[in-house]
Amino acid sequence: xxxxxxxxxxxxxxxxxxxxDSIDLSINKGKVVxxxxxxxxxxxxxxxLINGLMTPTGGDVLIDNMEPGIETKRIISxxxxxxxxxxxxxxxxxxxxxxxxxxxxxxxxxKDMMNKLSINENDRLKTMSKGTKEKVQLILVMSRxxxxxxxxxxxxxVDPATRDYILDTIIGNYNENATVIIxxxxxxxxxxxxxxxxxxxxxxxxxxxxxxxxxxxxxxxVDALFREVFKC
Amino acid sequence: MxxxxxxxxxxxxxRIFVPFYLFLIVFSIINRIFISMNTSAIDIxxxxxxxxxxxxxxxIFVMTWIVVIQRFYKNLLSDEGYLSFTLPVKAHHHVxxxxxxxxxxxxxxxxxxxIAIAIITLNSDTISMLxxxxxxxxxMISQTGTPVFVVSIQFIILAIVGILSNxxxxxxxxIIGNLSSKHKILLGLGTYIGFEIVEQTIFSFLLVGIxxxxxxxxxxxxxxxxxxxxxxxxxxxxxxxxxxxxFFLSNWLLNxxxxxx
Numbered sequence: 001x002x003x004x005x006x007x008x009x010x011x012x013x014x015x016x017x018x019x020x021d022s023i024d025l026s027i028n029k030g031k032v033v034x035x036x037x038x039x040x041x042x043x044x045x046x047x048x049l050i051n052g053l054m055t056p057t058g059g060d061v062l063i064d065n066m067e068p069g070i071e072t073k074r075i076i077s078x079x080x081x082x083x084x085x086x087x088x089x090x091x092x093x094x095x096x097x098x099x100x101x102x103x104x105x106x107x108x109x110x111k112d113m114m115n116k117l118s119i120n121e122n123d124r125l126k127t128m129s130k131g132t133k134e135k136v137q138l139i140l141v142m143s144r145x146x147x148x149x150x151x152x153x154x155x156x157x158v159d160p161a162t163r164d165y166i167l168d169t170i171i172g173n174y175n176e177n178a179t180v181i182i183x184x185x186x187x188x189x190x191x192x193x194x195x196x197x198x199x200x201x202x203x204x205x206x207x208x209x210x211x212x213x214x215x216x217x218x219x220x221x222v223d224a225l226f227r228e229v230f231k232c
Numbered sequence: 233m234x235x236x237x238x239x240x241x242x243x244x245x246x247r248i249f250v251p252f253y254l255f256l257i258v259f260s261i262i263n264r265i266f267i268s269m270n271t272s273a274i275d276i277x278x279x280x281x282x283x284x285x286x287x288x289x290x291x292i293f294v295m296t297w298i299v300v301i302q303r304f305y306k307n308l309l310s311d312e313g314y315l316s317f318t319l320p321v322k323a324h325h326h327v328x329x330x331x332x333x334x335x336x337x338x339x340x341x342x343x344x345x346x347i348a349i350a351i352i353t354l355n356s357d358t359i360s361m362l363x364x365x366x367x368x369x370x371x372m373i374s375q376t377g378t379p380v381f382v383v384s385i386q387f388i389i390l391a392i393v394g395i396l397s398n399x400x401x402x403x404x405x406x407i408i409g410n411l412s413s414k415h416k417i418l419l420g421l422g423t424y425i426g427f428e429i430v431e432q433t434i435f436s437f438l439l440v441g442i443x444x445x446x447x448x449x450x451x452x453x454x455x456x457x458x459x460x461x462x463x464x465x466x467x468x469x470x471x472x473x474x475x476x477x478x479f480f481l482s483n484w485l486l487n488x489x490x491x492x493x
Contacts, residue, residue, distance in 0.1 A: 015413070053317055053492045073320040084314035086307070088244055100236045101319045 004029045004148050004179045005050065009059035012045050012203075019045040021203040022059065029147075030176050032193055034222070035183040037200035038230050043183040044081060046200070047150050051078050063148060074103070077146035081153040083133045087126040091119060091136060098140050110143035113169065117162075131158050138166055142173045149180040155189055167193055188223040197222055199229055233321045237329035242336070244307075248299060249337050252292050253344050259285045260351035267352065285352070289345050296341060297402075300334045304403055309410045313492050323486040327479065331399045338395055377457030386464040393471040400478035401427050407485045413493070431474060438470070 005027040012020040020042045027033055037043050048054040049061050052068030063072040085094060091114065098105045114121060117135050125133065134157050141149065151170070155163045171193050174180055182190055197214070199207040206229060214225055263285050266278040308316050308326060316326060373380045405427065409420020446453040453459065 048492065051318055053314065053490065055488055055490055070320045070322060073318055076318070078314075078318045080311075080314040082311050082314065084311050086244065086312055086315075088247065097240065100239075101233070101321070 002029050003027060004064055005181075006062045006065075007046075007059065008062075010046075010049065010056055010061050011058040012042075012049060012054065013057045019203055020049070023203075023205060025198070025205060025208070027179060027181065027196075029179055031195045032171070032180045032182070034187070034190055034194040034197040035181055035200060036185065036187055036197055036222070036226055037183075037206075038185060041200045042203040043200060044152055045203075047078070047152050047181070047183055050148075050150060051076060075147040077141045077144040077149045079137055079141040079149075079151045079154055081156065083130070083137070085125045085133060085137065087124075089125050090121070091123050091125065092121040094125065094136070094140065095121070098143070102144055104145040106143050106145065109173070110139055113139045113143065117165070131162070134158055135162065135166075138169065142169050145175065145178075147178055149174060149178065151180065151182045153184055153186075154182060155184065155186060163189055187226050188221075191222045194222065199226065201230060233319075234325045234329060237321060237325055238333065241303075241329045241333040245299060245303060245333055245337060248295070249292075249340070252288070252295070253340070256285070256288050256292065256344055256348050257351070259288060260348040263352050285348070289348060292341055292344070296334070296337055299337075300330075300399065300402060301406065304330055305406055305410070308486075309406070309492070317490065317492065323490075324479070324483040327400070327403060327482050327486070330403070331396055334399055335392065335395055339392075373460070376460045378461045382461060383464065386461065386468065390464060390468050390471065393468055393475055397471050397475035397478060400475055400482060404478045404482040404485065407482055407489075411485075411489065411491075427478075435470070442466075 003026045005025070007023045007025040010020060010023040010025075011018070023046065035043050035046065045054065049056055050063060050068065052073065061068065064075060066072050086097075089097065095107060095110055095114075098110070099107050111121070114136075117139070119132065119136060119139075125136070128136070134154075138151075138154060141151070149170075154170070155166055158166065167190065170180060170182075182194070184190055191211070194211050196208070196210050198205060211222055214220060214222055218225055220228075259281065263278075263281050266274060266281055306312055307330075317323075370380050373383050402424065405420050405424035408423045409416045409418075412419040450456065
């Protein structure tokens, strides 16, 4: 099976700490992968390196056999853990913004989802609550027909009911060749949609496995295994 | 994609500049009316109106540089950078779109300032004074043996290249400042001052050098007919070189050293 993502001895060091230490990793096309680890384990750093928002200290990261650049940005749809919306825009402005820059953006799908979550297109992004902004961002990101979705804490700031809607949206909106990587520490919520899991801790990969293997061999849920591995 | 970036850059900044321009024009007209009313009864409102008018012009120019810095930092290096840098766009297109948009506003500032002054002062007396001044200027230039047209074009090019060079210099300083995790503003400011010192030093050496070798070549070289044209040309070249250095430096930093927190 072809890889959508490959990391070879990938390393990222900051002046006061090593965020990622020699990561080797490959992820197949068509999977929903949970990138799971406690706070500060290096999840976001890994995602930013894949995105090109950070430059590696050493090693390589390849997306569909390409180094991060314009071509990889075209096929990656990224949801950061923070609000990246231009606050002077209205919802309809950010929709055309995405349409203008991403050829794979499906405007009709996005408008449809905005309607379902009762987000008014004429609302200003500035006046929205944090949760609503997160919903807008998720809709924007999931309305693209990307090859790789990188979702950093997609359900962190929303209520449980919306969480279910978001997870349904994620599962309902990607085609079978696309890969979804979800970085989170809220494992029980996302567990049901994952194919594979990667446990990451202190910048190192602790475990790579399919969810089925964990259930069969360890006879545990991913959540229970996570609590065991990362016991404080 | 550069076209799209320019479109959104202009949209994002127009909502700051356009109201200021409208305000300035309206206040210029109010001032014109006040001045034309020849009565001492409105002395106080008249001077207040003139004060606000002058303050607005100054504010527009100062605000422009604040917008230049704030827009670059906010849109590329703070949270919004997470979107800007995941767009399928080359890093230098971000820099170019921001620089060209800023250049446009700076030139518009001058045009609106001239219009504002014209609205208040233009009458038959000032027009004839202006014509007189212009002919004196033309005579001064033509005495040096160069066509006024050429020198004017050179001045305009020099101004544009100089503004661009300054913009790229500010951008580079902001990016370098952002490399520090704790003292972004201090490092940014320090970098900018450092750039200025290096530029001034090189420039002074160049002037001394030209003076020295010019004297050897011809003691009266300042009086040479091509002196004005060639010194402007030299200034344009220097500005072009510094603009290119800062542009490539900012581009390299954004491509190879970017670390959004």
